[in-house]
Amino acid sequence: MDYDQKMLSKAGKVNYNLPVAVLAERTLLAGEGMLTASGALRVATGKYTGRSPNDKFVADSPATNGEIDWGNNKPISADKFARLYERMLDYAAGRELYVFDGFAGSGGERIAVRFINELAWQNLFVHQLFVRPDAPPADPRPDFTVICLPGFKADPARDGTNSEAFIILDFAARLVLIGGSQYAGEMKKSVFTYINYLMPKKGILSMHCSANIGAKGDTALFFGLSGTGKTTLSADPGRRLIGDDEHCWHDGGIFNVEGGCYAKCIKLKHETEPQIWEAIRFGAVLENVVVDEATREADFDSEAITENTRAAYPVDYIPGAVIPGVGGHPKTIVFLTADAFGVLPPVAKLSPEQAMYHFLSGYTSKLAGTERGITAPEATFSSCFGAPFLPLSPLAYAKLLGEKIAAHGTGVFLINTGWSGGPYGVGKRMSLPYTRAIVTAAIEGALDEVGYELDPVFNVQVPVSCPGVPAEVLKPRQTWADKAAYDKTAAELAARFVKNFVKFGKDVPPEITAAGPRG
Template structure:
């Protein structure tokens, strides 16, 4: 049988395929790609790229992508430029006798929406990452295959290939191919495939989501939308709940399904007490710790951000004791929009009506934290439609219309959660302790008492519960937490204006997109 990579490499290249976890760890150590921590995690450094190279991502503009991609903010690449780049990748793969690692995986726990993923990489670490993050391979995946050509060390001349820099992430939908070069940050591999799924799934009536999810013993599903650093992984990986997934999901007429097969958790300030399941998972043999500092005893210093605040841990879902075996669940009972509000004015929790749900979904507000993208310094307020704009490459209204149709056809509560600051903006106020947010979430998951009263917040018109069992009521009134209510009013009005200005850009008129669900 002719292997899919035969047309790409010569007989001099040692093609190593589908190794198990243990063998890949040994290959990475043999190649000096990393070292083992005291607990057996593979610790690697990714060099100058400790986050996504957002400005170096391209999509080939062809007959398939032209009408599907919302090209505002997306860099277009011509098909012949992609082919020229691919030729250079293959030339580099064959430039000397070497080993290449081939992984055959898939994404989409619901096989009706599955995509085969093939990875050709120069690094055993990234083959291990793909093994963790993607699912077992499927013989005939419903949506075909995508092949990733991955070479962190390839040296590309920007002028020769028409690139912004020597780094490239290029997606070709008609060819079903992705090129990733010049960056060792593993997150590019998973986010490239997520970007692909976010374009493919809506044609099938499926809403792709940048969200975590869990399911309880009563078969009730909770979804957590949010950008990096807002708490998706932390809140979805909760004791007493079964983790469906921590980052990427789809909702179809049959319910929710995990797109991935693993987790890629942020590790900065990770503690055993605060996040016991994630802590033990990233400290297990076979896990990958990316850009994490070790102490003299080779134990991770998760409070050390001297390399980056965007340290990561990659591991398969099987490392979580209470993970769902199927990655499937019914339609959600509760949906939470997580926002780390740097201005400190959004309430800790608010219930959204259907119109507000669309507004905050399309807004995708948070505080963008340093380290998640190259070149970002400090913290700033940011809007990212659908809580994942860099990966949601159709028009925002496509995703909003799908969410709206599902919300109209199912009984679901939608909530806005502030996992950021209170009693003042960043630098003056205090960030909500994880225990407070967990108590709020758990209280809502259990179901608020029927006699719970809600009050209308003055600036944003949000509906705030006046009490939640197990939560100090003072944390439910954002304005009262400020020592100076007038300063709160000014800051809140400023944020409201930012919301309004942003919304005008992404929702100029009512969409007429139709989807069958």
């Protein structure tokens, strides 16, 4: 069934692939947003200011039932999916809709994605976030369709959802339905979830990571959940940005899934993140940022609406960005974690077995606002640093990562961008200049030339020195005033690692299990 054509045939008016200026104008005329002093559009997304994982489902189709990791994905019957689609058709009848035809993937494996929106600003968002075609596609039929109608609200008793909001993917139909929530990140992550379903079946590793490349052609990847620093740390003036969030690794190297960036901008300052600051101009979309009504100046320090304020802009708004977004096989991989306990070392060099362990563990802290209901950092384990977006077993992605690291001799580091000197509420967030210095040292090979000491609790090798970073910062125990409290907290976190890893059972080789913390 051509789900997109059926819906568009019901619409009162369809706007196809409008340019940025027209979409911005339509946004303003419809009262969907306001123009800020920098030229960016500012919009508000209502009560949904982050992803809503409890409202995300996968249609339980007979064609894909045996492939899906149902322990990590909530099923909804194919019949309920079909009935909800029919109700959305009725809602769309006579309405004005916006269509953007773009691509997911900058390399040869890209897929054609069609977005159907009722809000002009959301159509601008996907226009800027995904790969834009150079010309109208010869074949307008998409590989995947996203229908996003926030004004349509589900009836949980009737539709089988958990609330009025829903994000439902049907992999067999190659379709996602979104309603009830205006948060644009749901569209972005739905496409990524489909990529995570499709690519591993082709032997391609899809990854929740940012990527950049140095003057010598050395590619680096930065894994991590939202808020851990992927966008900030990959936007390095000394390196060229490939992409800030989603990539694939195939036989020819890596490629960016997207054509834009979706940066957290709470506490954004020009002096610390100049590239992101300067990218917030005409064509960019600001979500839920407080703006002065008189001056139209954005207040990036304000959390009055949410801590999860966002800026969406094309990747080529970053000076020197790699277009198209492709790079060679990674020389260095960085796993970013925001440790709310404040006990993980700022940097550790990982063996291949430790890299597999920490990839499967995916430890970090969910930061306030990135998901609905999260108001303070919350310790979590998210397999492959992206469990909410993995339709297949985490072991499928881990196996591919292990094979590619081994084939290309990639070095792996674990870097903590979280707290130092104590847990959240007591210690302080790791200094960004220190973190940047650590990342630079890891990527440029400076950490290959220093001595290391074993952390007896977390079982990782910690460098004794790093250019630009005080030696005592590298050993988190030395930054705590209460050493006994550190020992207790570190032991508790190590035990959490061990408890979490039990779920993988005997499917993981014993040498990988043994590479973890001493719980």
